[in-house]
Amino acid sequence: MDNFNFYSPTEFVFGRDRENETGALVKKHGGSRVLIHYGGGSAVKSGLLDRVKKSLEAEGLFYTELGGVKPNPRDTLIYEGIEICRRDNIDFILSVGGGSCIDSSKGIAAGACYDGDFWDFYAKKATVQAALPIGTVLTIAAAGSEGSGGSVVTQEKTMLKRDTGSDLLRPRFSVLNPALTCTLPAYQTACGAADIMAHVFERYFTNTPEVEITDRLCEAVLLTMVKETPRVIADPDNYEARANIMWAGTVAHNDIVGVGRSQDWNSHGIEHELSGLYDCAHGAGLAVIMPAWMEFVMNHNVMRFAQMAVRVWGCQMNFENPELTAKEGIFRFRRFLHDIGLPINLAELGAKEEDIPKLVENQNVADRTWGFVRLSPEDIAEIYRIAARAEV
Ligand code: NZQ
Numbered sequence: 377m378d379n380f381n382f383y384s385p386t387e388f389v390f391g392r393d394r395e396n397e398t399g400a401l402v403k404k405h406g407g408s409r410v411l412i413h414y415g416g417g418s419a420v421k422s423g424l425l426d427r428v429k430k431s432l433e434a435e436g437l438f439y440t441e442l443g444g445v446k447p448n449p450r451d452t453l454i455y456e457g458i459e460i461c462r463r464d465n466i467d468f469i470l471s472v473g474g475g476s477c478i479d480s481s482k483g484i485a486a487g488a489c490y491d492g493d494f495w496d497f498y499a500k501k502a503t504v505q506a507a508l509p510i511g512t513v514l515t516i517a518a519a520g521s522e523g524s525g526g527s528v529v530t531q532e533k534t535m536l537k538r539d540t541g542s543d544l545l546r547p548r549f550s551v552l553n554p555a556l557t558c559t560l561p562a563y564q565t566a567c568g569a570a571d572i573m574a575h576v577f578e579r580y581f582t583n584t585p586e587v588e589i590t591d592r593l594c595e596a597v598l599l600t601m602v603k604e605t606p607r608v609i610a611d612p613d614n615y616e617a618r619a620n621i622m623w624a625g626t627v628a629h630n631d632i633v634g635v636g637r638s639q640d641w642n643s644h645g646i647e648h649e650l651s652g653l654y655d656c657a658h659g660a661g662l663a664v665i666m667p668a669w670m671e672f673v674m675n676h677n678v679m680r681f682a683q684m685a686v687r688v689w690g691c692q693m694n695f696e697n698p699e700l701t702a703k704e705g706i707f708r709f710r711r712f713l714h715d716i717g718l719p720i721n722l723a724e725l726g727a728k729e730e731d732i733p734k735l736v737e738n739q740n741v742a743d744r745t746w747g748f749v750r751l752s753p754e755d756i757a758e759i760y761r762i763a764a765r766a767e768v
């Protein structure tokens with residue numbers, strides 16, 4: 377196991393009706409002038425936004441609002457948010473929504489404390505040195521942004537999707553009420569599940585030996601997702617299954633399952649070009665890319681893939697030919713994604729095989745040269761081609 381620091385300062389407030397404590401939590405974490413940031417309308421429609429506002433009013437807190445965050449959040453709204461923060465002397469940002477809303481909030485939080493263009497953080501021209509504090513009321517189990525220091529934003533004029541990260545962007549608190557996720561359409565629930573599983577796999581496929589504890593934690597999260605996802609797809613109001621998925625989503629990405637081991641993240645990078653170019657859901661893009669990446673890199677460490685096949689997908693170990701076991705595990709993963717209603721090839725995602733050269737060209741290929749297996753531009757193109765041919 378490698379040396380590590382584990383820093384996860386977020387206060388997680390979990391359970392039914394906990395959003396009614398939002399005002400008290402903002403106050404506890406030092407906020408007095410709040411920007412409430414939300415998405416395209418689900419939080420308005422469900423009445424959540426009104427409940428959150430009431431709880432701020434009950435604490436006598438000033439607030440202003442900025443709605444309209446789109447999935448794959450855009451830089452343009454972040455510029456607006458930064459202006460509002462400066463104009464209204466905002467000292468706390470409250471995100472009410474999903475990963476896109478939280479990531480947009482993080483862009484505003486960093487940008488409001490920076491004299492230059494906030495995009496510098498995403499273009500890797502500057503690192504975050506200060507940020508306004510953020511709190512979240514989460515409405516979808518997926519991105520894990522409620523416990524991470526990461527943020528992913530799309531630049532409207534280029535449709536390039538880029539990320540940044542800093543411990544300063546970790547939320548001060550995150551309210552996790554699983555009941556809020558019951559209104560999610562089945563497709564969004566499935567996209568979230570794929571993202572959660574991908575966050576674990578990005579850590580599971582490691583070159584660090586002797587990491588039993590984090591291997592087993594990863595497998596626990598994966599087994600939970602395999603069990604609970606079909607349950608909520610069949611029965612969207614199943615609170616207990618929603619609760620297990622919601623906590624799995626946070627645990628999958630606050631890095632508790634990834635510390636002390638090298639990680640990969642190439643599937644995420646390869647996927648971000650898809651959700652940037654086609655504006656598809658990140659989890660759907662991962663459903664297409666992650667099994668394709670697995671097939672491409674499998675021979676780098678067949679035994680690790682066979683371990684996944686046996687422990688997560690219940691495959692029988694073939695000691696004569698572990699490669700067959702590994703392949704069976706990947707096949708079962710792809711079939712699982714298909715069965716929960718996700719696309720498994722480029723065409724089903726709405727992506728075009730002829731765009732592969734552009735998808736390769738768009739990415740910062742230097743970012744693909746570390747991880748479980750270093751990838752060349754030709755390797756990346758081959759992964760997209762495997763994704764184009766995939767079927768169950
Ligand atoms: O905008 P509204 O109306 O709220 O609708 C959203 C949106 O259309 C809807 N939704 C959310 N909660 C709902 C709901 N609909 C009904 N009932 C509810 N309770 O779901 C749609 C998707 O929302 P979004 O916030 O985009 O989903 P998600 O949480 O999957 O976030 C995806 C974004 O996070 C980034 C992705 O790249 C993508 O841009 N990621 C962020 C990470 C991070 N910051 O650490 C890591 C991830 O790997 C990921 O890259």
Ligand code: ZN
Nearest residue numbers: 519571574644
């Ligand atoms: Zn993700």
